[in-house]
Amino acid sequence: MRLPGTRYQEHGWEHVRKMLGRSSLLAFAHLDPAGLPDALPLYVDLVAENLQDIDAPGNSYGDSVQELALTLVYELLARPADWQAFCAAVAGEHAKLGPFWQQAGGEAILRKKFNDMYAVLRDKVDSDNYQAACGRPCSPNRMYAYRMLDTAYGEVARIFSGWQEHSGQVSAILGRDVSAIPIEVRQMKSIGHCKAEWIMRWSESLERFGGAPGPLHTRSKRFDNLKDNPAKIADMLAEIGDYEELSANRDQDWLLDADAAADWMDDLHRVLAEAGAGEDEPEAAVSPPPRLVLAEETLPVRLAVYLKMLGGADDSYPDEWRDPATGELPTMAQLAARDNISLPTLRKRRDAAIDRLSRRTM
Amino acid sequence: MKTMQAIERKLQEKLLLARRVEGDSLVLADDVMLAAIAGSRAMTPEQAEALRQSPLTLRRFRQLSIDCRVAWQGSAGMLRAASNGPLDAIGTDDGYWKLHFVVEDHAWCVILVLEATAPFAARMLRDQPMLRVLDGGGAVILQGTLDADGECEGNWPFDLAPAPHFHACGATFTVEPVPRGP
Numbered sequence: 001m002r003l004p005g006t007r008y009q010e011h012g013w014e015h016v017r018k019m020l021g022r023s024s025l026l027a028f029a030h031l032d033p034a035g036l037p038d039a040l041p042l043y044v045d046l047v048a049e050n051l052q053d054i055d056a057p058g059n060s061y062g063d064s065v066q067e068l069a070l071t072l073v074y075e076l077l078a079r080p081a082d083w084q085a086f087c088a089a090v091a092g093e094h095a096k097l098g099p100f101w102q103q104a105g106g107e108a109i110l111r112k113k114f115n116d117m118y119a120v121l122r123d124k125v126d127s128d129n130y131q132a133a134c135g136r137p138c139s140p141n142r143m144y145a146y147r148m149l150d151t152a153y154g155e156v157a158r159i160f161s162g163w164q165e166h167s168g169q170v171s172a173i174l175g176r177d178v179s180a181i182p183i184e185v186r187q188m189k190s191i192g193h194c195k196a197e198w199i200m201r202w203s204e205s206l207e208r209f210g211g212a213p214g215p216l217h218t219r220s221k222r223f224d225n226l227k228d229n230p231a232k233i234a235d236m237l238a239e240i241g242d243y244e245e246l247s248a249n250r251d252q253d254w255l256l257d258a259d260a261a262a263d264w265m266d267d268l269h270r271v272l273a274e275a276g277a278g279e280d281e282p283e284a285a286v287s288p289p290p291r292l293v294l295a296e297e298t299l300p301v302r303l304a305v306y307l308k309m310l311g312g313a314d315d316s317y318p319d320e321w322r323d324p325a326t327g328e329l330p331t332m333a334q335l336a337a338r339d340n341i342s343l344p345t346l347r348k349r350r351d352a353a354i355d356r357l358s359r360r361t362m
Numbered sequence: 363m364k365t366m367q368a369i370e371r372k373l374q375e376k377l378l379l380a381r382r383v384e385g386d387s388l389v390l391a392d393d394v395m396l397a398a399i400a401g402s403r404a405m406t407p408e409q410a411e412a413l414r415q416s417p418l419t420l421r422r423f424r425q426l427s428i429d430c431r432v433a434w435q436g437s438a439g440m441l442r443a444a445s446n447g448p449l450d451a452i453g454t455d456d457g458y459w460k461l462h463f464v465v466e467d468h469a470w471c472v473i474l475v476l477e478a479t480a481p482f483a484a485r486m487l488r489d490q491p492m493l494r495v496l497d498g499g500g501a502v503i504l505q506g507t508l509d510a511d512g513e514c515e516g517n518w519p520f521d522l523a524p525a526p527h528f529h530a531c532g533a534t535f536t537v538e539p540v541p542r543g544p
Contacts, residue, residue: 078380078381131418133425135422135425135426262371262374263431264427264428265375268427271399271410271413272405272414275398275405275406275409286374306373357377361377361378
């Protein structure tokens, strides 16, 4: 499913989730389970290092599985509440089972907890992405509902395409007996042609045709606001369909060149200045030049900041920053060696520097 | 030094966009932000403060700013049916631009004029991007930036007068921003 701005709603998500699960288990082995609540920065670093370099596409916008996984784990860093929820879930399990991660089958329990955390996170991230992209309000629960409807449509389409074997279920969905091929089956070419009533009747009758209760007919309150609201379901189906059509017809997003990409910040500075928000220097108030904030840090610490925030291979890095052997920034281990400090010390100094930069931003 | 600024800007942008607030929502309407971006209505101090406090709204602001910047990518026009006498003006199909032709000291001059009603007029006057006018064959008729009156003037660069020149190259022309150099 595609919607404006979303990145984590297509089939590639399964690969992203698996990659994050694998890297998280590797990372967890290096963490102190008793100190989990404070271990978020280290966890994020370890996961980032462990992500496999797989270029497989994770969505139809051209983001790779690895890029999507990295972006999501960095989102976690900015949303510590989600990490704390994970820590609480681990602590709860630990209270019942003891150090379950060391026990047989414990890895699966731990992986499930990571999966749960990222499942919540991806819908938070994508509902924010959606709002930023199109200006309409959204929530993680609404994102989840879009996906449920998209999946439900897929099921209805599958049943329609095998209408002869599923004639009973097709009758239940259409609300009338079918003998010959129903016209609806021919007409439903995309989710935009799927009627809300079909989704509702599919959900209502799902249990009868050998499935579990349909998503609109479980005892969960999750979809309460959709259960008796065909107009709302119809709107959401139409929105998915419209965007699918739009994004399929567009060759590519109009891309700004790298220098122009940050020009929106000029608008921001001007708009804040024009609002007379009580600042003499709106530019400095929005975000003071990093070189001033980091003036007292050594070059390796400053490079570690850039490495974490922008990655090793940005086009704009000055040549003297780059490792001649790779053409990229030096690795964390190399930077630590240059300053004669340990890797954990470099991480701490880097994170403190990023924290200082963040606190002086806006 | 240029690279230094570019990389610092990227870091600043990353820092701005990396902020998250639990339970954040869009706190300003699009039209408030669009008016402020276009320069037609400044934000109140309260609105500016709301923008500062909501990273999600800031990300929406960024999207709107980018949309505005890419919204005008050029305008095209055409010389309509042949008229009697010398050509004095033609406009683009979208109505945002006019080309005026005048004779000064026995030589043709061409003046590009931005219509004040163009949606990007305020931004264009403020940012003064480099613009160019091309004929149907891709040759540059005029290149430069707008003055405070929204005009840009230059000598007519061809041997033929405007009307016959346009007729000789497909009768069309375009006004467009000059792409940034490398």
